[in-house]
Amino acid sequence: MQKLLDAGYVTPGQWQEKPDATLNLALTFDGLRALDVPEESLATFPAEFREGMKVRAEVLGDVGLSSPENWDEPWKTRRVHILVMIYGRTADALEERCRTLRQLLQAGVEELAPDQPAESFSIGDGAARREHFGFADGLSNPDVEGVPREAGKDIGNPDHSGRFRKIPLGEFILGYPGEGGDLAPMPLPNLLAHNATYMVFRKLEQNVPAFRDYIKAQADKFARTIPGGLPDDVSAEEFLAAKMMGRWQDGSSLIEYPHRPGKSLANAFAYAGDPAGARCPLGAHVRRTNPRDALGFGGKTMSRHRLIRRGITYGKFLPPGKEDNERRGIIFIAFNSGFDQFEFVQRFWVNFGDDFEQGNDADPIVGVGRRGQMVIPGDEAAGRRPFICFDIPRFVETKGGDYFFVPSLAALRLLASGRVHAS
Ligand code: HEM
Structure with a gap:
């Protein structure tokens, strides 16, 4: 040393x-x-x-x-x-x-x-780093006192008026x-x-074929809950994947862009205006790992569970439609001033859903459970009916x-x- x-x-x-x-x-x-x-x-x-x-x-x-x-x-x-x-x-x-x-x-x-x-990688126009399921990653991190804010990226904790503070x-x-x-x-x-x-x-290994196969198998059923159909430029598969993650694959938020990707990596969105999850489901990965103002009480119930993430992917990206036996995933790296911060998120938000009215339904992307499920709430204004994803396999294994x-x-x-x- x-x-x-x-x-x-x-x-x-x-x-x-x-x-x-x-x-x-x-x-x-x-x-x-x-x-x-x-x-x-x-x-x-x-x-x-x-x-x-x-x-x-x-x-x-x-x-x-x-x-x-x-x-x-x-x-x-x-x-x-x-x-x-x-x-x-x-x-x-x-x-x-x-x-x-x-x-x-x-x-x-x-x-x-x-x-x-x-190695980090990007897809297509390369506007953001991606992870192996195809989503832009590394977008949201805590906005910390004394640290210059990375504009558009860092987000603080909500106060009673719903504003974000450092x-x-x-x-x-x-x-x-x-x-x-x-x-x-x-x-x-x-x-x-x-x-x-x-x-x-x-070291979190991602089963990319399993994720893609599941989305594909559910997409037609999901599409039937949308009476007017989807916009021409949006597929049922990408919409369903976005509902599970809470963001479109290009990184844009479902809160700001509920119907189609917005080509925006903006991060200053809040959930209080979407209490039933019509836009971003209550059980989506990003909503449960940082609920922002969704849990009320001026942020008091979430403010001690923030994580600074600095992860990186490993293994080669699998192009859509291809199969291989390569191993790939994320080296998940998070910083906190006590491991109770990470363990709380992992135990009570990722692997358990009670805080989000999800009973014991785990996070659909990274949660444990052999056969999980997730409710995608309907959207009365848009006429979309609720949909339940049953039998979600475990897509991510710890290695x-x-x-x-x-x-x-x-x-x-x-x-x-x-x-x-x-x-
Ligand atoms: C292979 C496993 C994982 C994948 C593929 C994944 C993917 C993603 C993606 C695509 C985002 C949105 C982009 C962003 O905000 O940077 C995100 C956000 C996030 N993830 Fe994960 N994640 C994984 C594991 C985890 C785990 C295990 C935790 C915590 C226990 C976690 C905590 C978070 C947090 C805190 C955010 C930011 C949410 C926000 O501030 O809006 N992730 N993740």
């Missing part, structure tokens, strides 16, 4: 000019122990982090094909100590940084599944007040925890992951010095 720091490779949080390659370090609980962090300090880390993702499998819904005994290596049999994440603006910049690192680091460093390279830094970074004005619990010593964050890393601690640069130097004391 000292070598990485000395070489100046670890990238600080802010920069004037975007570097060609960036590098971030994250450690598991076992990684901290391997660095000789004393037990008095280790005991002050949150229980979810100490246990790790494998132990949390039942809680997260990682059962059946998603259970840890079916995960990929190295997640399946061991516990990763340290994750070195390198990002490059171009393939050459990435390769160059990897090459110098391979020389710098000794044996014992493993590259994760080089046969399934992680989210306190403490929801994501340790050592600052969060929603409610309090600090998230911090491990000791303070120098180790201050300015750190916790990272969720999940690995863990919970990580991401220290500040000062804390990395402390860790590298080997002189961590709990008090």
Whole structure:
């Protein structure tokens, strides 16, 4: 670690000019122990982090094909100590940084599944990054106090008047007040925890043929609920897929564009004006992972469950109409100031639907459950009848992951010095 720091490779949080390659370090609980962090300090880390993702499998819904005994290596049999994440603006910049690192680091460093390279891709006009089911991704992230807002992309939490306000830094970074004005619990010593964050890393495999086949099989039945038919330029398949995701594949919101894609990546929409889900179904993926103002109470019931997402796809995009045996999915990466934030979203919003009047119906895109279902509410104004998607298979399986601690640069130097004391 000292070598990485000395070489100046670890990238600080802010920069004037975007570097060609960036590098971030994250450690598991076992990684901290391997660095000789004393037990008095280790005991002050949150229980979810100490246990790790494998132990949390039942809680997260990682059962059946998603259970840890079916995960990929190295997640399946061991516990990763340290994750070195390198990002490059171009393939050459990435390769160059990897090459110098391979020389710098000794044996014992493993590259994760080089046969399934992680890379972002776009389709068609390339206006936005896509994920393997074909949807624009990386559009919505929290608008955080003290961080310049990425216009059109970042969205805060709603207040009583329905306006969006910035989210306190403490929801994501340790050592600052969060929603409610309090600090998230911090491990000791303070120098180790201050300015750190916790990272969720999940390898989520997407079964693209299963997703496309399901949509295709349901599309005709769904089309029959629309008496006047669909506009000529919209197919029943794309409409149904959009209803499950909550956005059209081009990224435009169903709230703003309920009848056809709008070629807009705008993110400042709200759900309170669509209480029954006539536009965006109550159980759609984006509505349940960030309900915005949908749950009322001035945002109080959702404001502590926001996640900063920085995921990336792996594997090659499967063109429509094609079949293959390649593996593909998302490396889901999310930051929060306590794993209870992520676990709440995963357990009570993704895998369970009660908060959205969906009973125990899970998220149609990523939820658990062998044969799920989803209600697509009707639209009285447009004359469209409700439709129920029955027997939704599980399209996404977990193939690995863990919970990580991401220290500040000062804390990395402390860790590298080997002189961590709990008090
Ligand atoms: C393979 C699995 C997944 C796929 C294909 C997927 C896909 C998407 C897409 C296409 C969007 C809309 C674009 C955007 O807002 O950036 C989105 C948004 C989002 N997803 Fe997922 N997602 C996956 C897993 C998850 C999981 C496991 C969680 C959390 C437990 C999650 C949380 C979110 C959140 C918080 C948003 C932003 C919603 C908003 O602010 O409006 N996603 N996802």
